[in-house]
Amino acid sequence: MTDTPAPAPAAEFWEARYRDTGRVWSGRPNELLVQEAAELAPGTALDLGCGEGADAVWLASRGWRVTGADISATALERAAGHAAEAGVGDRVAWERHELGPSFPEGSFDLVSAHYLQSPVALDQQAVLRAAARAVAPGGTLLVVMHAGWPSWQTEPPFDAVFPTLDGLLAELALPEGEWSVETRRTARRPSVSPDGVEGFREDHVWRLRRV
Template sequence: MSEQQFWDERYGASDRIWSGEPNTVLVREVEDLEPGRALDLGSGEGGDAIWLAGRGWHVTAVDISGVALERAAKDAARAGVPADRIDWRRIDLAAEFPDGEYDLVSASFLHSHGDLPRERILHRAARAVAPGGVLLVLGHATGPAWDHSHDHMHLPSPQEVLESLELPDGEWRVERAEENERIQNDPDGNPTTRTDNVLRVRRRKG
């Protein structure tokens, strides 16, 4: 099964996988930024893209799943987001990357059980950030305690992500690189603690 088939089947198996709300860490990290052009990598059902568009950003939202993108576009329309605010694109990031420069490039939990070249994708993501713009990478530091299917996955620390970007000296400023804990309910509704990480770097203007 291809990555595209896997994600289409996963999204198609239920009416909704995610909450529809933006990632709380993304909101915290972006709400102080001046809206411009944003690239949302692995946009899923569109929670982040819709929130960004509602804040005045022009968003290119990329995902491998057409099922997820169709659902996201319908949610955006229901939320009253103007159609020209979000460009929904079905792209396999393992094979291609969107053109252009962006004031914000965001990758929220860009993980996969398949053969996803995450480091290469994030490396290209950094090169798509315009001078003065921000690259924001949110990731899991631990898998869910009740699901051991993630045990084979390497979940890099913020420092490992930063080093893999190979950012030229003097051209970037690290604004945040840290881990944080959050509460996530298990399938039975019991609260458990999970650790995520965040890396926010800004490209200098000159």
């Protein structure tokens, strides 16, 4: 595991989030990753904000060689354990980065960025532009973002950036003629509040290929 120290306060926030609780996420890959990446030919992949590693492990189980990057050392330790239990520990490298101040080196056939919407400081635009630069020729950039708060959320818990379908493409400022848009859509899924109120949440999905 490559350990690139990350400065406070973002590092402290996310480390506490993982350290002070048990498993945070379900251990299952994001459904939209499965939908968008299942038919891609395996190669090298970068999973940004990999958390406890479910997406990276799913990709590795399908033949990808994966680099998982996250700010939390505790999350990366859990991710490495998940990969080992799944029998793909030799196919995933784990790197600690505060995306922006540091970023994984190299180019990749798939760069996946899911839900880079943070209650602490994160230059989302700069990170996504770096993600696009990390895509190898012929490779894929997959971005999934929440389109808004859940339908049952009456008071936003923090100020979040919810890019529009067109707005994110404009923010990426991709060189003209170098990219093709393969997916640009909104997906709705059921969402239940902690108090049991049923509702929904919408996510925006972009899949771009570097041509």
